Amino acid sequence: xxxxxxxxxxxxxxxxxxxxxxxxxxxxxxxxxxxxxxxxxxxxxxxxxxxxxxxxxxxxxxxxxxxxxxxxxxxxxxxxxxxxxxxxxxxxxxxxxxxxxxxxxxxxxxxxxxxxxxxxxxxxxxxxxxxxxxxxxxxxxxxxxxxxxxxxx
Numbered sequence: 001x002x003x004x005x006x007x008x009x010x011x012x013x014x015x016x017x018x019x020x021x022x023x024x025x026x027x028x029x030x031x032x033x034x035x036x037x038x039x040x041x042x043x044x045x046x047x048x049x050x051x052x053x054x055x056x057x058x059x060x061x062x063x064x065x066x067x068x069x070x071x072x073x074x075x076x077x078x079x080x081x082x083x084x085x086x087x088x089x090x091x092x093x094x095x096x097x098x099x100x101x102x103x104x105x106x107x108x109x110x111x112x113x114x115x116x117x118x119x120x121x122x123x124x125x126x127x128x129x130x131x132x133x134x135x136x137x138x139x140x141x142x143x144x145x146x147x148x149x150x151x152x153x
Contacts, residue, residue, distance in 0.1 A: 002087065003080045005055075025079065026039050050063045050064075062078075072096045076093035
């Protein structure tokens with residue numbers, strides 16, 4: 001799948017809630033003139049993130065502003081790039097562990113997202129949003145936290 005077409009499927013700032021079962025909802029809002037998203041986890045935890053900048057035509061960078069998570073200085077990039085006959089989805093983050101080890105913080109972040117990279121293969125939400133196309137994408141590519149995956153069209 002070409003990067004622009006894939007971005008149409010997964011690139012919305014609140015599309016994160018379509019990819020992870022443990023996120024109950026995502027709502028965009030403007031705070032002091034800046035774009036934010038408010039994530040609600042299925043356990044009631046709330047995370048406020050700032051849309052920091054557009055990372056080209058098919059990417060963006062964001063930062064956690066408020067969160068119960070044991071991390072500080074969290075910033076992440078989500079992007080889609082051309083890769084041979086398809087695309088590569090990259091989701092990377094940097095943070096400082098706060099009150100726990102770095103490995104524990106990474107495990108907690110992975111648990112919130114319910115991702116395959118941290119050993120939860122059933123957590124990927126396969127059929128939401130735009131339906132069949134998103135389901136095909138999920139089955140073909142997965143959405144791995146803190147790693148890249150190749151998506152062939």
